[in-house]
Amino acid sequence: MVSVEFLGPINKKTMQLDVKSLAQLSEVLKADEDISSWLDKCAVAVNDTLISDKNISLESGDKVSLLPPVCGG
Amino acid sequence: MSKLEIVDGPLYVNEITNRWHDEYKTSNYGAMLTFVGVVRDEDNIEGLSFDIYLPILEQWFSKWQEKAKQNNALVLMAHSKGDVLNHQSSYIAAVYSPKRRVALEMIDEFVEDFKANAPIWKYDIKDGQRVYAEDRSTKLNGAGILN
Numbered sequence: 001m002v003s004v005e006f007l008g009p010i011n012k013k014t015m016q017l018d019v020k021s022l023a024q025l026s027e028v029l030k031a032d033e034d035i036s037s038w039l040d041k042c043a044v045a046v047n048d049t050l051i052s053d054k055n056i057s058l059e060s061g062d063k064v065s066l067l068p069p070v071c072g073g
Numbered sequence: 074m075s076k077l078e079i080v081d082g083p084l085y086v087n088e089i090t091n092r093w094h095d096e097y098k099t100s101n102y103g104a105m106l107t108f109v110g111v112v113r114d115e116d117n118i119e120g121l122s123f124d125i126y127l128p129i130l131e132q133w134f135s136k137w138q139e140k141a142k143q144n145n146a147l148v149l150m151a152h153s154k155g156d157v158l159n160h161q162s163s164y165i166a167a168v169y170s171p172k173r174r175v176a177l178e179m180i181d182e183f184v185e186d187f188k189a190n191a192p193i194w195k196y197d198i199k200d201g202q203r204v205y206a207e208d209r210s211t212k213l214n215g216a217g218i219l220n
């Protein structure tokens with residue numbers, strides 16, 4: 001299972017999903033009405049590394065994090 | 074002493090900046106610059122509130138440590154999580170370097186990069202509720218790949 005966590009203002013508990021790639025995760029999240037509107041704004045980290053390509057495979061135990069727009073300071 | 078400090082609630086500016094100064098005043102830095110971010114009373118807010126994702130913040134900050142080291146400089150940062158009321162401080166950044174020009178340029182670059190890339194989320198506090206400051210927030214690099 002892949003752990004998917006939603007950071008900052010996204011009001012959603014961590015999900016455990018049986019997905020094999022980010023592309024597959026994208027399809028699952030697009031169908032989730034709590035999350036779909038966040039997808040165009042969120043950056044993605046796999047195991048705490050920010051990534052820029054959806055063509056990444058996932059393994060059981062991986063952690064995916066969704067990071068919405070930021071504003072520190 | 075950790076060069077990145079995360080504090081619950083407001084920062085005590087005097088304590089932090091004095092401690093940093095005392096720690097490094099004999100390290101032969103000729104220029105010690107400090108930036109202090111203060112929560113302004115505007116738009117009827119009571120204050121600001123912050124969430125932080127520490128693993129990626131630490132990675133971002135360690136890249137800045139490396140960059141500073143290459144210039145014989147030092148970067149320090151403190152940030153609040155949770156609530157910080159109007160006129161309190163939520164952010165302190167400092168750059169110490171042997172000569173002023175490096176520090177002056179680096180503090181500008183550091184604070185701007187922080188605004189764009191540090192994984193921190195800001196909320197206005199209005200009527201005791203946290204309201205995500207989405208219109209003042211910036212998408213991170215690579216945003217939207219799952220869309």
